[in-house]
Amino acid sequence: MAxxxxxxxxxFISSVLIGFAFNMFLLSHKVLSGGVAGIAMILGLLTSVNSGTWIFLLNVxxxxxxxxxxGKRFVAVSLFSVAVTSISMGIIPVTKISADPILSSIFGGVLAGIGTGLIFRAGGSTGGFDVVSMVLTQKKDLPLGSLIFGMNAIVVFISGFIFTWDLALYTMASIYVTGRVIDAIHTRHIKLTVMIITSKGDECKEKLLSSLVRGITILEGEGAYTKDKRQVLIMVxxxxxxxxxxxxxAEIDPRSFINITQTVEVMGYFRRT
Incomplete structure (x- = not known):
C-alpha cells in the first residue's frame, strides 16, 4: 500500500513538474516539447484553447x-499523469523565468526530462509518442529517450515552418536535452551480467527465483587457494x-563474492518487462 x-x-509531482517546465520555460518563448505535447503546444499558441487541454484531447x-x-493498469496511470499535467498547465501561468531562450530551452528540457524519467520509473508514461515507444521497447532493447527523440523530429520541422527556424533549433535542443535526461533516469534498457560466487548456492538460487523472473546458470567452482567448494550463479x-x-x-550469504558487468547485447529469450 505504501x-x-x-x-x-x-x-503526481513529476506531472506538475512537467507542466511547470512547459509553461515557465518553453511555451513562454514559443519553444516546443516533442511529440504530441509539441503538437498540442502549437495548437495552443495558434488558438485560444490552452495547450494542456490539447494535450489531453490528442492523447485520447x-x-x-x-x-x-x-494493459489497463499502465494506461490508467498514464492517463492520471496526462490529466495532472493538463490541469497544472491550466493553472500555472505562462511566464518567462529567464529572458534567454537558450537557457530556457535547456533548463525546460532538463525539468521535463526529470519528470518524464521519474514517471517511467514509476510504471507510467506521459502519453503521446511515449506510449508508442514503450510498445516498441517491449520488443527491442532500445534506449527509450533516444527513440522518442527520433520520433519527435517532425515537431522541429513543424515549428520551423509555422514560427521561425531559430525557434525550431531551440526546440531541437530542448528535445535532445529531455531525451538525454530520460535515458539517465530510465535505465531499464541497460542489462547487467551478475556472477555470484557463494557457498550457499541453493539458498541463493531459491531466493532469486522466487523474487525475479530471470534464468540462472549454476557452475561448480573451487577456491584456488582455500580449495573450498563454491557454486557460481550467473544471471542477466x-x-x-x-x-x-x-x-x-547479502541476506543469504554476507560473505559471497559478486561480480557485476554491463552487458552489451542479449541474444535469445530475455523478459523485457
Whole structure:
C-alpha cells in the first residue's frame, strides 16, 4: 500500500513538474516539447484553447491503442499523469523565468526530462509518442529517450515552418536535452551480467527465483587457494533489479563474492518487462 502511494505521489509531482517546465520555460518563448505535447503546444499558441487541454484531447486515441497493447493498469496511470499535467498547465501561468531562450530551452528540457524519467520509473508514461515507444521497447532493447527523440523530429520541422527556424533549433535542443535526461533516469534498457560466487548456492538460487523472473546458470567452482567448494550463479538482469539482487544475496550469504558487468547485447529469450 505504501509503495503504491509513493508511486502515485511520484507521478503526481513529476506531472506538475512537467507542466511547470512547459509553461515557465518553453511555451513562454514559443519553444516546443516533442511529440504530441509539441503538437498540442502549437495548437495552443495558434488558438485560444490552452495547450494542456490539447494535450489531453490528442492523447485520447493513443490511450485507446495503449489500452489494447499495454494493459489497463499502465494506461490508467498514464492517463492520471496526462490529466495532472493538463490541469497544472491550466493553472500555472505562462511566464518567462529567464529572458534567454537558450537557457530556457535547456533548463525546460532538463525539468521535463526529470519528470518524464521519474514517471517511467514509476510504471507510467506521459502519453503521446511515449506510449508508442514503450510498445516498441517491449520488443527491442532500445534506449527509450533516444527513440522518442527520433520520433519527435517532425515537431522541429513543424515549428520551423509555422514560427521561425531559430525557434525550431531551440526546440531541437530542448528535445535532445529531455531525451538525454530520460535515458539517465530510465535505465531499464541497460542489462547487467551478475556472477555470484557463494557457498550457499541453493539458498541463493531459491531466493532469486522466487523474487525475479530471470534464468540462472549454476557452475561448480573451487577456491584456488582455500580449495573450498563454491557454486557460481550467473544471471542477466536489468539495471533496476541490481539493488534488489544484491540485497537478497547479502541476506543469504554476507560473505559471497559478486561480480557485476554491463552487458552489451542479449541474444535469445530475455523478459523485457
Amino acid at each position: 509503495a503504491r502511494f509513493t508511486r502515485i505521489l511520484t507521478i 486515441p493513443i490511450f485507446i491503442l495503449g489500452w489494447m497493447k499495454l 538482469i536489468s539495471r533496476y533489479e541490481l539493488t534488489h539482487v544484491k540485497k537478497m544475496v
